[in-house]
Amino acid sequence: MPPSAVLTVIDLETLRRELSEQFVGANFGCLRDVNSVVLEDLRAALSNGREEAIQKVLTANPFLIQYVVDRSGHHGIWVYPKLMIKSPGSDGTAGLIPDYLVATKSSLGYFWHVVELKRFDVQFSNSDGSGLSPDGHKAVAQCQAYLAHFQDYIDTVSPNTVHLRI
Numbered sequence: 001m002p003p004s005a006v007l008t009v010i011d012l013e014t015l016r017r018e019l020s021e022q023f024v025g026a027n028f029g030c031l032r033d034v035n036s037v038v039l040e041d042l043r044a045a046l047s048n049g050r051e052e053a054i055q056k057v058l059t060a061n062p063f064l065i066q067y068v069v070d071r072s073g074h075h076g077i078w079v080y081p082k083l084m085i086k087s088p089g090s091d092g093t094a095g096l097i098p099d100y101l102v103a104t105k106s107s108l109g110y111f112w113h114v115v116e117l118k119r120f121d122v123q124f125s126n127s128d129g130s131g132l133s134p135d136g137h138k139a140v141a142q143c144q145a146y147l148a149h150f151q152d153y154i155d156t157v158s159p160n161t162v163h164l165r166i
Contacts, residue, residue: 019076023103026078029063038064051119055081055099058117065102069113073106079115086149098146114146 012032020028038061045053058065062079066072079100086096100115116139118124124136132140 023078026080027062029077033063051117072104075105078103096146096149114143116143
């Protein structure tokens with residue numbers, strides 16, 4: 001469709017349906033999803049302070065996540081909330097379940113991200129600004145474990161997302 005074309009409501013619904021189907025099982029979001037009600041829901045969840053309340057709003061409104069994902073492109077976002085990317089080991093080691101496995105689209109193509117939420121009261125740096133706090137180190141290590149597994153075992157993660165373009 002030419003960039004100068006005016007999209008009808010039917011065109012937008014068709015485009016949204018097509019984009020939603022690109023990543024089966026993911027929640028799709030786009031800029032048109034953001035409105036004052038969504039932002040008020042997010043403010044209320046942030047005020048609540050519980051990670052679960054924030055996650056509920058972000059899962060229902062995935063485009064909000066796009067604003068915290070560096071170089072996301074803002075052409076759409078697909079999120080898989082709480083998707084297990086590594087099963088628990090038979091030796092009792094824990095599996096890996098990030099808060100969100102995210103696909104974004106930019107002019108350069110698709111990109112994958114891991115998003116891990118923390119409560120607003122978690123201190124990520126030392127009070128003197130000298131580096132990461134113990135909680136900050138734990139959060140970074142957690143995300144690094146997700147990304148390392150994702151990169152090292154892409155053939156295992158891909159079937160979990162029902163998507164072959166990972």
